[in-house]
Amino acid sequence: MNLKSLWATILSLLLIVGCSRYKISLPSPDQKGEVVIAFQNVNLVPMTDEKIVKNQTVLVKGKRIVEIGSSKTVAVPANSKLIDGTGAYLMPGLADMHMHTRDNWDDWLSIWPVSPFNLYLANGVTTIRNFGPEEGSxxxxxxxxxxxxxxxxxxPNIYTxxxxxYGPVLNPQKTVRKQITKGYDFIKLYSFLSREDFYNAMITAKQASKYTAGHIPFQVGLQDVLSEGMDEIAHVEELAWEFVDFDKTKGLTGGKWMTYVIHTAYRxxxxxxxxxxxxxxGRYGKAALSLARKVYAADVPVCTTLFLDEVIVxxxxxxxxxxxxxxxRYLxxxxxxxxxxxxxxxxxxxxxxxxxxxxxxxxxxxxxxYLKEAGVSIVLGSDAGTGWMGLVPGFSIHEELRVLTENGFTPYEAIKTGTVNAALVxxxxxxxxxxxxxxxxxxxxxxxVENNPLEDIANIKKIIGVMAAGRWYSNATLKDMIALK
Ligand SMILES: [Zn+2]
Structure with missing residues (x-):
C-alpha cells in the first residue's frame, strides 16, 4: 500500500467512525477529484437567466462543475459515476444567508432529534451564512x-x-480587529450600539475592507447606517422601525432600547x-418606497427572514x-x-x-x-438554527421561498434570492x-428535483438528490440522514 492509498484508507475510516451516529454509510468525498460524476439528460435550471435547457449533461470533478453541454455531444469519461436525470431538473443548491449556529450542533444528540447539518442538506441547502455564533472561548x-x-x-458550506x-461595547475597535484576526468572514452589528460605537466599529472594519452587516442601530437610524457604508441589512423588518417616531438620544442601554422602541411603536x-x-x-406605501429607494441608491442588499413573522403569529x-x-418534530x-x-x-x-x-x-x-419595486437586492434568509424560535433548519428556507412567491415574486425571482443574490453578497x-x-x-x-421549479416553487421540495461541494447525497441517503429514531 503506497502512502497515498494509506491516507485514503485512514480518511475513509475516520469518516465511517465520525458518521457512526447516522448508522448509514455516507458518501465519501473525492477530494483528489479523480472520479467524475456525470448528471445525464437533465433539464438544466442554470439561473443565469430565466430558462430551462433540455437534455444536458453536467460533469463534476472534485468540488467543481467542469463541463456542461448537450447530452449528445459531451463525452463522459470512462469510470464516471452516472446519475440519470431523465425528466428531472438540475438547479443550484440553495443558501440560507441568515441563520445562526449553536455550539450544541456538535453534540446534537442531547438537544436536536437530528443534526441540523443534515436538516440543511436534506432540504437542498448547500450554503449557510451564520449571522452570529455564540460568544465563547x-x-x-x-x-x-x-x-x-x-x-x-x-x-453545507459555511460562511460566518x-x-x-450588540452594544454597548467597551472597545469596538479592538473587538472588530480581534474578529478579523480570527478569520471571520464578516462583522455583525446590532441594534443597541451607540452612534460612537457604531462609527468606531465601522471605521475599523472599513480600514480592513471587512464586510459589515446587521441591524440598524436604534441610535443611528437608516440614513446614517447607509452613509457610513454598512454593507447589508439583516432583516426586512429593520426598516419598519423607521416608521416609528422615537427619541434616538434617549440615554438607554442594551435591551432597554428594544422595550422602549416596541412600546413606542405599539402606542x-x-x-x-x-x-x-x-x-x-395606502398609509405606509409611499414612505416604504422612499426608504427602499435610499437602500437601493446605497447598493445595500437586505435579507428576508419573513417566514418568522408567520411563525410568530x-x-x-x-x-x-x-x-x-x-x-x-425536528425542533x-x-x-x-x-x-x-x-x-x-x-x-x-x-x-x-x-x-x-x-x-x-x-x-x-x-x-x-417596495424593496422589490425599487430594485434592492433581496437575499434569502430564515433566521433558523438556534432551535429556540420555532424555525426548523432547512425546512424553513422552503417556507421563506413560499412567502416570497405569495408576495409578488415569480419562482425564478424567489430562487434568485437564495442562489444568484446569495453568491453576489x-x-x-x-x-x-x-x-x-x-x-x-x-x-x-x-x-x-422531479419537476420544474420555475413553474411552482414547491417543486423544489421533491428532491431526488443533493450535491454539496461535489459530494452526492441520494434521496435515500438524505432520508436516512434525517430519519427520526
Ligand atoms: Zn438573526
Missing part, C-alpha cells in the same frame, strides 16, 4: 467551516460573522392595527396547528416542552400584543413589496461567491 464555527471545506465533516456586537401604531394590507399600503394564535406541523425537544408550557420566547415576549404581531407581519410585506464579502448558478467552474452545489 471556542471558535467552534470556524473549525466546522474548515472541516467541511476539506471534507472532514458533512454539511464573528459573535454579534403609535395602535389606531392602525386593524388595517388590512391594502389599507396599510401562528405560535400565538394557533398553537395546536404549530405543534402539528410534521417538520416541527429541540426542550423547545417543544417549553412551548407546551407557554414559556417559549415569543409566547413570553408578545403575549397580549397578538394584534401587533399580525400588524407587523403586514407591514413587513409592504416593505418587501458572498463575493463582496470574501470573494468566494463561486456558486449560485450552473456554470463551468462553479462549486458543484446542486439539487436534482
Amino acid at each position: 471556542r471558535n467552534y464555527v470556524l473549525g466546522w467551516r474548515d472541516k467541511i471545506n476539506n471534507g472532514r465533516l458533512i454539511g 460573522s464573528g459573535p454579534i456586537i 403609535q401604531f395602535k389606531p392602525y392595527l386593524g388595517l388590512n394590507l391594502e389599507e396599510l399600503d 401562528e405560535k400565538l394564535s394557533e398553537p395546536e396547528r404549530f405543534l402539528s406541523k410534521p417538520e416541527n 429541540p425537544r426542550s423547545y417543544i416542552a417549553a412551548f407546551k408550557q407557554g414559556r417559549e420566547k415569543h409566547q413570553m415576549q408578545v403575549r397580549g400584543g397578538e394584534d401587533f404581531a399580525s400588524f407587523k407581519r403586514r407591514v413587513d410585506r409592504i416593505l418587501l413589496k 458572498t463575493e463582496k464579502m470574501n470573494a468566494r461567491g463561486d456558486f449560485g448558478t450552473l456554470e463551468i467552474g462553479k462549486r458543484a452545489d446542486l439539487i436534482l
Whole structure:
C-alpha cells in the first residue's frame, strides 16, 4: 500500500467512525477529484437567466462543475459515476444567508432529534451564512467551516460573522480587529450600539475592507447606517422601525432600547392595527418606497427572514396547528416542552400584543413589496438554527421561498434570492461567491428535483438528490440522514 492509498484508507475510516451516529454509510468525498460524476439528460435550471435547457449533461470533478453541454455531444469519461436525470431538473443548491449556529450542533444528540447539518442538506441547502455564533472561548464555527471545506465533516458550506456586537461595547475597535484576526468572514452589528460605537466599529472594519452587516442601530437610524457604508441589512423588518417616531438620544442601554422602541411603536401604531394590507399600503406605501429607494441608491442588499413573522403569529394564535406541523418534530425537544408550557420566547415576549404581531407581519410585506419595486437586492434568509424560535433548519428556507412567491415574486425571482443574490453578497464579502448558478467552474452545489421549479416553487421540495461541494447525497441517503429514531 503506497502512502497515498494509506491516507485514503485512514480518511475513509475516520469518516465511517465520525458518521457512526447516522448508522448509514455516507458518501465519501473525492477530494483528489479523480472520479467524475456525470448528471445525464437533465433539464438544466442554470439561473443565469430565466430558462430551462433540455437534455444536458453536467460533469463534476472534485468540488467543481467542469463541463456542461448537450447530452449528445459531451463525452463522459470512462469510470464516471452516472446519475440519470431523465425528466428531472438540475438547479443550484440553495443558501440560507441568515441563520445562526449553536455550539450544541456538535453534540446534537442531547438537544436536536437530528443534526441540523443534515436538516440543511436534506432540504437542498448547500450554503449557510451564520449571522452570529455564540460568544465563547471556542471558535467552534470556524473549525466546522474548515472541516467541511476539506471534507472532514458533512454539511453545507459555511460562511460566518464573528459573535454579534450588540452594544454597548467597551472597545469596538479592538473587538472588530480581534474578529478579523480570527478569520471571520464578516462583522455583525446590532441594534443597541451607540452612534460612537457604531462609527468606531465601522471605521475599523472599513480600514480592513471587512464586510459589515446587521441591524440598524436604534441610535443611528437608516440614513446614517447607509452613509457610513454598512454593507447589508439583516432583516426586512429593520426598516419598519423607521416608521416609528422615537427619541434616538434617549440615554438607554442594551435591551432597554428594544422595550422602549416596541412600546413606542405599539402606542403609535395602535389606531392602525386593524388595517388590512391594502389599507396599510395606502398609509405606509409611499414612505416604504422612499426608504427602499435610499437602500437601493446605497447598493445595500437586505435579507428576508419573513417566514418568522408567520411563525410568530401562528405560535400565538394557533398553537395546536404549530405543534402539528410534521417538520416541527425536528425542533429541540426542550423547545417543544417549553412551548407546551407557554414559556417559549415569543409566547413570553408578545403575549397580549397578538394584534401587533399580525400588524407587523403586514407591514413587513409592504416593505418587501417596495424593496422589490425599487430594485434592492433581496437575499434569502430564515433566521433558523438556534432551535429556540420555532424555525426548523432547512425546512424553513422552503417556507421563506413560499412567502416570497405569495408576495409578488415569480419562482425564478424567489430562487434568485437564495442562489444568484446569495453568491453576489458572498463575493463582496470574501470573494468566494463561486456558486449560485450552473456554470463551468462553479462549486458543484446542486439539487436534482422531479419537476420544474420555475413553474411552482414547491417543486423544489421533491428532491431526488443533493450535491454539496461535489459530494452526492441520494434521496435515500438524505432520508436516512434525517430519519427520526
Ligand atoms: Zn438573526
